[in-house]
Amino acid sequence: MFETDLSRIKELAQRKERENWKFRSHLKGCDLSPKELDALVRRLNAQVSSKIDCSACRNCCRELGPALEAEDTARLAEAEHMTPDEFVRKYQFRSGTEGKLVTEQRPCPFLSGNACRHHDIRPRGCVEFPYLDKPEFTTRLITVVSNVSLCPIVYNVYELLKDEVTTLELLRQAERENDID
DSSP states (O other): OOOOOHHHHHHHHHHTHHHHHHHHHHHHTSSSOHHHHHHHHHHHHHHHHTTSOGGGTOHHHHHSOOEEOHHHHHHHHHHTTSOHHHHHHHTTEEEOGGGOEEEOOSSOTTEETTEETTGGGOOHHHHHTTOTTSSOGGGGHHHHHHHTTTOHHHHHHHHHHHHHHHHHHHHHHHHHHHHHO
16 A cells, blocks of 8 residues: 555655665666666556546645746646736746746645646646656656655655665676576
């Protein structure tokens, strides 16, 4: 069974913070190739996310600001019946990385109850969160470890990943030792 209680996840993440950062460092040099690790994370993400309903949580919408690309800004501004400049001023966006805009408002200004007012046209960053399906998992480990405390999917995938990587490395070590004999 997966952990979904946000207060429990936050508590566990704080308790395991050192362990999580240590595992992050380990992943940078582990026996798995980047492609193998990406495939493992995608499999675990599919397993966990199929059992966790994001619409019942929306903690990412409460704790993180959406990063908007120019297309996202134009689409959302049109839905809000304003120009992109008016939209940016109204929702207090600042420049983020890679030319994206990031809202400074928390929770997300488009969150209404536990639903996104613009779910069908939500920004790409929102659609892709928590970014576990993207390639080159090891290039995003700081973000992953930071998100362990706020996303049930990330928390559970990271915990499963610790076990699976350890098991795979032990198996590979045993195979190498058997090859030597």
